Amino acid sequence: MSSTAKKINIDIFLNNDGQIKQIPRPNRTKIPVLSYLASKFERERIYSEKEVNALIDRWHTFGDYFLLRRLLIDCGFLGRTADGAQYRVLDSISECYRHGKNNGNKPDVLHG
Numbered sequence: 001m002s003s004t005a006k007k008i009n010i011d012i013f014l015n016n017d018g019q020i021k022q023i024p025r026p027n028r029t030k031i032p033v034l035s036y037l038a039s040k041f042e043r044e045r046i047y048s049e050k051e052v053n054a055l056i057d058r059w060h061t062f063g064d065y066f067l068l069r070r071l072l073i074d075c076g077f078l079g080r081t082a083d084g085a086q087y088r089v090l091d092s093i094s095e096c097y098r099h100g101k102n103n104g105n106k107p108d109v110l111h112g
Contacts, residue, residue, distance in 0.1 A: 008032040020060040023067070031075060037068060038077035038089055047087045052078070 010033050015021045020037060024030050040059050041047070047055070056065040056072075072078040080087045 010036055015061060018059070020062075020068075022062060023071070030071070034068075034071055034075050034077055038072060041078070041089045043089050043091075045088065049080075049084060049087065052087045 008029050010029070013020055013022055013024060013029075013033050014036075020033060024033060037056065037059055040055060041052075052069055053065045056068045060068060069078070073080060076090055078087050079090045
C-alpha cells in the first residue's frame with residue numbers, strides 16, 4: 001500500500017465526544033477531518049447559513065465555525081448559492097469542478 005493510499009487516523013484531532021478539537025495544517029490530514037465534518041450534514045438537504053453554522057458549531061471545540069465553513073466550501077465538501085443563502089453537501093470534491101458557475105438555485109462552490 002502506498003503512503004498516499006494509507007488511511008489517515010483523525011482520532012488525534014477529535015475529543016471523546018467526537019468533536020474536532022483542532023484542524024490539521026497539512027492537506028493530506030485536513031481533508032479527512034473535513035470529510036468527517038461533512039458527514040454530519042444530511043445529503044440532499046438544503047441548509048441556511050444559520051443552520052450550517054449551528055451544525056459546525058456542535059462538531060468542534062475551538063470556536064471558529066467561520067474557518068470550518070470556509071474550508072468545507074473551498075475544499076468542495078459544501079456548495080452554496082451565489083447569494084450565500086443556501087448550502088448543501090456536494091456529492092464529491094470533483095463536483096465543484098463540474099458546476100463552474102451557479103445554475104439557477106442549484107448551490108455551487110464559492111471560488112475565491
